[in-house]
Amino acid sequence: xTQNARTDQPAIEFEDIKLILGxxxxxxxxxxSIPSGQVTALMGPSGAGKTTLLRLITGQLKPDxxxxxxNGTVVNELSPKELNQYRKNVGVLLQNGxxxxxxxxxxxIALPLRExxxxxxxxxxxxxxxxxxxxxxxxxxxxxxxELSGGMNRRIAMARAMALDPGLMLYDEPFAGLDPxxxxxxxxxxxxxxxxxxxxxxxxxxxxxxxxxxxHLACIIAHGHxxxxxxxxxLAQSQEPLVRQFMQGxxxxxxxxxxxxxDLSDDLLNxxxxxx
Amino acid sequence: xxxxLREVGRAVLFLGQxxxxxxxxxxxxxxxxxxxxxAGARSLVIIVTCGxxxxxxxxxxxxxxxxxxxxxxxxxxxxxxxLFRELGPVLTAILFAGRAGTSITAEIGLMRATEQLDALDxxxxxxxxxxxxxxxxxxxxxxxxxxxxxxxxxxxxxVFFAVFVMGNDPVSFWGNMQNSVxxxxxxxxxxxxSIGFGFLAAWLAVYFGWSAKATxxxxxxxxxxxVIATAISVLILDFVLSAFML
Numbered sequence: 230x231t232q233n234a235r236t237d238q239p240a241i242e243f244e245d246i247k248l249i250l251g252x253x254x255x256x257x258x259x260x261x262s263i264p265s266g267q268v269t270a271l272m273g274p275s276g277a278g279k280t281t282l283l284r285l286i287t288g289q290l291k292p293d294x295x296x297x298x299x300n301g302t303v304v305n306e307l308s309p310k311e312l313n314q315y316r317k318n319v320g321v322l323l324q325n326g327x328x329x330x331x332x333x334x335x336x337x338i339a340l341p342l343r344e345x346x347x348x349x350x351x352x353x354x355x356x357x358x359x360x361x362x363x364x365x366x367x368x369x370x371x372x373x374x375x376e377l378s379g380g381m382n383r384r385i386a387m388a389r390a391m392a393l394d395p396g397l398m399l400y401d402e403p404f405a406g407l408d409p410x411x412x413x414x415x416x417x418x419x420x421x422x423x424x425x426x427x428x429x430x431x432x433x434x435x436x437x438x439x440x441x442x443x444x445h446l447a448c449i450i451a452h453g454h455x456x457x458x459x460x461x462x463x464l465a466q467s468q469e470p471l472v473r474q475f476m477q478g479x480x481x482x483x484x485x486x487x488x489x490x491x492d493l494s495d496d497l498l499n500x501x502x503x504x505x
Numbered sequence: 506x507x508x509x510l511r512e513v514g515r516a517v518l519f520l521g522q523x524x525x526x527x528x529x530x531x532x533x534x535x536x537x538x539x540x541x542x543x544a545g546a547r548s549l550v551i552i553v554t555c556g557x558x559x560x561x562x563x564x565x566x567x568x569x570x571x572x573x574x575x576x577x578x579x580x581x582x583x584x585x586x587x588l589f590r591e592l593g594p595v596l597t598a599i600l601f602a603g604r605a606g607t608s609i610t611a612e613i614g615l616m617r618a619t620e621q622l623d624a625l626d627x628x629x630x631x632x633x634x635x636x637x638x639x640x641x642x643x644x645x646x647x648x649x650x651x652x653x654x655x656x657x658x659x660x661x662x663x664v665f666f667a668v669f670v671m672g673n674d675p676v677s678f679w680g681n682m683q684n685s686v687x688x689x690x691x692x693x694x695x696x697x698x699s700i701g702f703g704f705l706a707a708w709l710a711v712y713f714g715w716s717a718k719a720t721x722x723x724x725x726x727x728x729x730x731x732v733i734a735t736a737i738s739v740l741i742l743d744f745v746l747s748a749f750m751l
Binding site: 289329 | 624629
């Protein structure tokens, strides 16, 4: 599999992306370069389009305008067959792990190897055990996902995503709902795997504090485009109101606390009249 | 009316996609055998129990009616013909929809809700090939086999009532049946029908699971739709096939 050593060339480029879903403009003229061989965090308010960006990278969505270029390949122009070939070099950790509940942990990780390689079973066994050892769950190989905790399932899903040694790893909210120990383990794993294998990693997360320990670059997406992209320490010092609100977790600011509604006094008085 | 037609159109398109993307490799064979076991072996209890009691009650009613016309000897013939030609294939398909069909729908619906289908897609594994194909083939193989078992159990129920309860001569019971029932025209036509019903039941089960909304309510609605749509379409197809076969 192709590995992404750290180079000056960006691994992923979003060029003037516009995307409309269900009549709503999600991304509007978005431009972003993601460096090769580093961990990049995508942050932003809920519904801003972070997961949508991952789906553009995986080719699950096609932009209405613009190009998504991954290591020189224009993803939105690939045929279904080419897309399948491309996806073998992209590992994705979905939000809830998405493990196959009718397969054991071992078989979950062996699945992409059995489907896409000609390795014999004894070699597949070794590869699977090594992947499981990396995430610390070699002893759970014969268990079913339902017998393990949410954090462990997430680690197994990570091992499965890495099964084919992809050059690009995408993590969709890998820390959501994890206890501090599991979160610490996941954080360390993402960083270690990235450094050991020299892959490019993109992490969608809300966790501002963890991002500073994890990412080389943090990007904040809002209102359909990237409003800030810098190392996490620099972002923390930003005076831009939306960046400040997000990094400091302020309840009100450019992203309003209240859902759009008429004036409270008008609403209360009118509702009295309506019921009369 | 229009929405019903649209649904039929979507189901046909889905089937077309599923068939056009069918592949056979060693992984698929193992998965198909596993699905035949899940769909077939797990439906055995309901098929065996219902088959026995259908045979029992059918013999009871037939015997009572035919006795009024002095034709009680024909009870075994009526039992066998109605089972092989109609009741066996039809009831098996409907019972299969209730047991295995709903289970297939719920399983695929939950796979969608928990992003397992997305995960397959992202691993460059075609979900149509991996999930839909083995279940379609499993229905095609399991339902005819279950229909034969259903018929055997119903005959057993008939023998139990006619011979052990009513005290009839077992030789004349079996003899009359053998004289009047033709293997090709009656038994094999029934098997042919149940192959069609099995494919229909499996197709509807995977379709409703595939198109289920990714919520608890969506999956519940999809399983209900599977049973209703299978029951209605099996009865319609039964009429069409009977008209051609007779």
